[in-house]
Amino acid sequence: xxxxxxxxxxxxxxKAVVDEYINSASPISSGEIKSKHFxxxxxATIRNELSxxxxxxxxxxxxxxxxxxxxxxxxxxxxxxxxxxxPLKKEEIAFIENSFKERFSxxxxxxxxxxxxxxxxxxxxxVIVLKNINKVVLKExxxxxxxxxxxxxxxxxDSGIIRDKVITLQSEIDARYVKDANAxxxxxxxxxxxxxxxxxxxxxETEMSEFRELxxxxxxxxxxxxxxxxxxxxxxxxxxxxxxxxxxxxATKDFLAVIDTKERLAEVIDDNSDIEFSVRIGKEENxxxxxxxxxxxxxxxxxxxxxxxxxxxPERMDYSKVMSVLKCISNALGEITDGGNDDGxxxx
Amino acid sequence: xxxxxxxxxxxxxxKAVVDEYINSASPISSGEIKSKHFxxxxxATIRNELSxxxxxxxxxxxxxxxxxxxxxxxxxxxxxxxxxxxPLKKEEIAFIENSFKERFSxxxxxxxxxxxxxxxxxxxxxVIVLKNINKVVLKExxxxxxxxxxxxxxxxxDSGIIRDKVITLQSEIDARYVKDANAxxxxxxxxxxxxxxxxxxxxxETEMSEFRELxxxxxxxxxxxxxxxxxxxxxxxxxxxxxxxxxxxxATKDFLAVIDTKERLAEVIDDNSDIEFSVRIGKEENxxxxxxxxxxxxxxxxxxxxxxxxxxxPERMDYSKVMSVLKCISNALGEITDGGNDDGxxxx
DNA sequence: TGTTAGCAATCACTACCTTTGACTGCTAAC
DNA sequence: GTTAGCAGTCAAAGGTAGTGATTGCTAACA
Numbered sequence: 001x002x003x004x005x006x007x008x009x010x011x012x013x014x015k016a017v018v019d020e021y022i023n024s025a026s027p028i029s030s031g032e033i034k035s036k037h038f039x040x041x042x043x044a045t046i047r048n049e050l051s052x053x054x055x056x057x058x059x060x061x062x063x064x065x066x067x068x069x070x071x072x073x074x075x076x077x078x079x080x081x082x083x084x085x086x087p088l089k090k091e092e093i094a095f096i097e098n099s100f101k102e103r104f105s106x107x108x109x110x111x112x113x114x115x116x117x118x119x120x121x122x123x124x125x126x127v128i129v130l131k132n133i134n135k136v137v138l139k140e141x142x143x144x145x146x147x148x149x150x151x152x153x154x155x156x157x158d159s160g161i162i163r164d165k166v167i168t169l170q171s172e173i174d175a176r177y178v179k180d181a182n183a184x185x186x187x188x189x190x191x192x193x194x195x196x197x198x199x200x201x202x203x204x205e206t207e208m209s210e211f212r213e214l215x216x217x218x219x220x221x222x223x224x225x226x227x228x229x230x231x232x233x234x235x236x237x238x239x240x241x242x243x244x245x246x247x248x249x250x251a252t253k254d255f256l257a258v259i260d261t262k263e264r265l266a267e268v269i270d271d272n273s274d275i276e277f278s279v280r281i282g283k284e285e286n287x288x289x290x291x292x293x294x295x296x297x298x299x300x301x302x303x304x305x306x307x308x309x310x311x312x313x314p315e316r317m318d319y320s321k322v323m324s325v326l327k328c329i330s331n332a333l334g335e336i337t338d339g340g341n342d343d344g345x346x347x348x
Numbered sequence: 349x350x351x352x353x354x355x356x357x358x359x360x361x362x363k364a365v366v367d368e369y370i371n372s373a374s375p376i377s378s379g380e381i382k383s384k385h386f387x388x389x390x391x392a393t394i395r396n397e398l399s400x401x402x403x404x405x406x407x408x409x410x411x412x413x414x415x416x417x418x419x420x421x422x423x424x425x426x427x428x429x430x431x432x433x434x435p436l437k438k439e440e441i442a443f444i445e446n447s448f449k450e451r452f453s454x455x456x457x458x459x460x461x462x463x464x465x466x467x468x469x470x471x472x473x474x475v476i477v478l479k480n481i482n483k484v485v486l487k488e489x490x491x492x493x494x495x496x497x498x499x500x501x502x503x504x505x506d507s508g509i510i511r512d513k514v515i516t517l518q519s520e521i522d523a524r525y526v527k528d529a530n531a532x533x534x535x536x537x538x539x540x541x542x543x544x545x546x547x548x549x550x551x552x553e554t555e556m557s558e559f560r561e562l563x564x565x566x567x568x569x570x571x572x573x574x575x576x577x578x579x580x581x582x583x584x585x586x587x588x589x590x591x592x593x594x595x596x597x598x599a600t601k602d603f604l605a606v607i608d609t610k611e612r613l614a615e616v617i618d619d620n621s622d623i624e625f626s627v628r629i630g631k632e633e634n635x636x637x638x639x640x641x642x643x644x645x646x647x648x649x650x651x652x653x654x655x656x657x658x659x660x661x662p663e664r665m666d667y668s669k670v671m672s673v674l675k676c677i678s679n680a681l682g683e684i685t686d687g688g689n690d691d692g693x694x695x696x
Numbered sequence: 697t698g699t700t701a702g703c704a705a706t707c708a709c710t711a712c713c714t715t716t717g718a719c720t721g722c723t724a725a726c
Numbered sequence: 727g728t729t730a731g732c733a734g735t736c737a738a739a740g741g742t743a744g745t746g747a748t749t750g751c752t753a754a755c756a
Contacts, residue, residue, distance in 0.1 A: 048698095
């Protein structure tokens with residue numbers, strides 16, 4: 001999808017319409033564009049251009065005597081070509097950096113904080129989806145005996161995420177069993193991804209035979225985490241969704257329906273593309289929410305991509321600011337996790 | 349707050365108005381009451397009674413030529429005096445019982461499921477708030493060494509809730525240290541409530557001196573859990589909120605604002621009263637949500653009250669059904685946790 | 697050929713009016 | 727204390743007219 005060979009002037013006018021519409025949320029007239037962007041040419045000329053842009057599918061006229069509003073196509077072009085990375089205000093940068101000054105002992109707290117900061121600075125609803133556990137590498141498995149038949153299994157991944165679950169075994173558990181099982185489990189699981197573990201080779205099968213019951217329980221835990229992403233979705237600022245006039249009752253209904261089932265939300269946010277920012281505009285691309293756009297970036301910690309972070313807002317959202325905020329947070333996170341000893345540009 | 353000595357007939361009429369309004373959501377006229385509830389007396393007589401009830405503060409007339417709608421006072425009276433426990437449909441009971449047939453290895457899963465079932469059967473948004481950890485009794489503390497300076501602290505309460513957190517210590521950790529610390533920690537913490545631990549007596553202080561750093565870390569964890577109830581709030585069916593015409597944009601805004609900060613939500617749900625069902629009607633009592641009511645019941649597992657469960661819905665909600673559902677779920681939960689060997693009436 | 701001014705046409709929006717129908721409150725009779 | 731009857735009230739719905747913003751078109755202009 002190129003620029004359709006839009007003339008310099010058409011591009012400038014189109015950009016003006018989108019800019020103005022992002023500000024005002026109401027249709028933009030030819031006169032408005034003239035007075036705010038083009039002192040030189042007349043509104044009639046601009047009208048001609050607008051008419052042409054409409055024919056090309058970039059603009060929409062709600063009714064004959066109204067101004068124009070951008071179409072999805074216009075937003076897409078705008079994000080692709082016209083967006084100038086507008087710098088954040090000093091206070092905003094300071095706020096973000098201060099927010100991550102404190103020490104976080106667990107990733108979960110840090111993620112929560114990140115979501116809060118994104119929402120606070122952008123004033124949109126923020127969402128962070130941690131990567132499906134299928135793709136992460138297991139670092140260690142700890143077994144702790146609770147009583148004669150119950151074990152607490154603690155799963156630690158290489159990116160520091162910790163999950164635990166109690167399992168109940170038929171066989172009696174003693175200290176010796178736990179010790180042996182622990183050693184065995186780590187031999188089998190450590191360094192593997194979850195999906196590798198889920199489809200074990202024959203070798204593992206035989207090695208683990210002594211602890212078959214335990215082995216199957218652990219795999220079951222991993223399976224269940226792999227299936228329900230429920231616990232890896234973080235949201236902040238849900239109520240901000242209603243601060244935008246674009247979001248009427250219908251849009252809100254769609255919105256609530258999506259955030260209601262976190263699985264759906266995770267699907268929407270967690271795309272597989274490898275680009276810096278993913279911008280999805282329009283109902284078809286955002287899980288069915290009317291007049292909404294979703295901007296996400298990779299969420300990188302300790303040099304590892306652990307998920308995606310972004311915002312849900314109106315189509316006419318301040319894309320530039322959102323991207324700047326995500327970028328700035330990415331830098332701040334880089335500094336935390338590396339102790340500031342690299343350029344911090346981890347979220348690419 | 350009594351019945352204000354309402355005559356038999358006034359009570360009957362008032363109940364009719366509330367019943368009808370719960371069904372139709374639009375003002376109830378004298379004629380409607382006559383045709384549906386009182387073949388014998390004329391609409392004029394009913395009008396007289398309605399007028400009296402209005403003067404007493406039970407009814408509200410949106411405008412002169414409209415029917416009446418119940419006031420908060422009427423709903424309260426209705427819930428207190430008129431509510432007949434209407435039995436659930438067979439399918440509903442079967443659905444609830446089936447939902448809890450499966451085995452839940454962790455409380456968290458069971459709570460989530462409970463929330464889902466409440467929301468599905470009542471068709472309102474459900475909320476479950478687990479009790480503030482301050483009030484629960486610690487059963488055991490497990491320390492697991494991750495590496496030379498990091499310990500995983502697992503806290504197990506008597507109701508089976510498990511929480512864990514990684515702490516970083518200055519001093520070097522070896523197997524011996526962990527073993528001793530473990531023994532000491534359990535001596536100190538086991539059997540106490542969190543609030544007792546937060547205000548330790550001198551004896552504990554001296555006993556723990558050898559592990560001061562560790563001790564302080566554990567207390568800090570407990571403190572932080574006690575302060576942020578964030579992780580103990582479960583919701584289901586948020587989108588159902590919009591299915592009721594009473595809930596317009598404003599109410600939705602209030603609603604989102606409340607559920608946005610889970611602390612606020614917890615405050616609203618988790619009352620300290622000791623009654624079977626808590627019904628809060630009206631903005632003043634429900635955290636500021638317009639035209640909403642909140643019905644909650646104690647959430648009891650293994651004979652212990654671990655929190656509150658309930659629904660958020662319109663003022664004109666089907667109180668009877670909600671209460672029946674909560675009761676039925678309570679029974680089903682009792683059967684799970686006791687293996688069915690008592691009358692199961694645990695949620696009182 | 698591209699640009700412009702001018703002008704009629706379009707249409708949402710608002711205000712205002714009328715009609716309709718659903719109630720009520722009151723009164724007088726039972 | 728109850729009822730029928732009737733005038734009064736008011737929201738909701740529908741219609742009309744006026745206003746203002748904005749466009750598309752045309753004809754003149756550079």
